[in-house]
Amino acid sequence: ETGVTQSPTHLIKTRGQQVTLRCSSQSGHNTVSWYQQALGQGPQFIFQYYREEENGRGNFPPRFSGLQFPNYSSELNVNALELDDSALYLCASSLGWGAGNTIYFGEGSWLTVV
Amino acid sequence: AQKVTQAQTEISVVEKEDVTLDCVYETRDTTYYLFWYKQPPSGELVFLIRRNSFDEQNEISGRYSWNFQKSTSSFNFTITASQVVDSAVYFCALSESSNTGNQFYFGTGTSLTVIP
Numbered sequence: 001e002t003g004v005t006q007s008p009t010h011l012i013k014t015r016g017q018q019v020t021l022r023c024s025s026q027s028g029h030n031t032v033s034w035y036q037q038a039l040g041q042g043p044q045f046i047f048q049y050y051r052e053e054e055n056g057r058g059n060f061p062p063r064f065s066g067l068q069f070p071n072y073s074s075e076l077n078v079n080a081l082e083l084d085d086s087a088l089y090l091c092a093s094s095l096g097w098g099a100g101n102t103i104y105f106g107e108g109s110w111l112t113v114v
Numbered sequence: 115a116q117k118v119t120q121a122q123t124e125i126s127v128v129e130k131e132d133v134t135l136d137c138v139y140e141t142r143d144t145t146y147y148l149f150w151y152k153q154p155p156s157g158e159l160v161f162l163i164r165r166n167s168f169d170e171q172n173e174i175s176g177r178y179s180w181n182f183q184k185s186t187s188s189f190n191f192t193i194t195a196s197q198v199v200d201s202a203v204y205f206c207a208l209s210e211s212s213n214t215g216n217q218f219y220f221g222t223g224t225s226l227t228v229i230p
Contacts (some may be wrong), residue, residue, distance in 0.1 A: 042221050046217060099216050100147035107156055108158065110157070
């Protein structure tokens with residue numbers, strides 16, 4: 001167990017709604033990143049937060065947004081949900097923000113959009 | 115183009131057999147990092163190993179071993195004497211120094227089933 005915790009574990013939303021997913025990083029880790037994993041696929045990088053600012057973003061539209069708090073915990077917000085947003089959302093934390101830092105994952109939040 | 119390719123979608127082996135999971139990567143960076151993660155049905159990705167581009171020494175950890183070959187851009191993972199608990203999806207990932215931040219590029223994973 002890594003110490004990265006996520007909530008909720010499962011949720012169902014209706015298309016067009018908004019969702020907030022939460023993540024607590026491992027103790028001592030100041031960097032949080034979020035990944036989307038569709039069924040049968042590898043995780044896709046959404047963005048990374050360091051010192052409460054986004055410092056890296058993958059190929060996701062602006063309706064995917066995030067926050068990082070002073071205690072390094074983080075939120076992922078998705079607006080105007082689409083059916084294709086149904087996926088496992090994984091939060092990961094690391095000791096540093098630079099390339100090559102090992103990231104440690106939580107168990108994820110399973111989102112179903114109907 | 116896919117930066118990390120795991121050509122084997124599914125593999126089944128009988129317990130105690132050895133199995134190798136293939137990973138081929140693509141990058142223009144001279145400094146980069148490679149990782150392997152294990153994902154059991156619970157969903158959490160479990161870190162297995164990290165390797166930087168300047169360290170081609172193979173590594174062994176118990177029944178696990180990794181073969182890094184820059185000449186073929188491969189970072190293969192071998193499980194010796196497989197066990198039922200090894201059944202999971204295994205992902206290879208790449209982190210490039212040229213990126214802002216620490217974006218990981220994951221392959222599509224190899225689902226390993228170990229049959230008792």
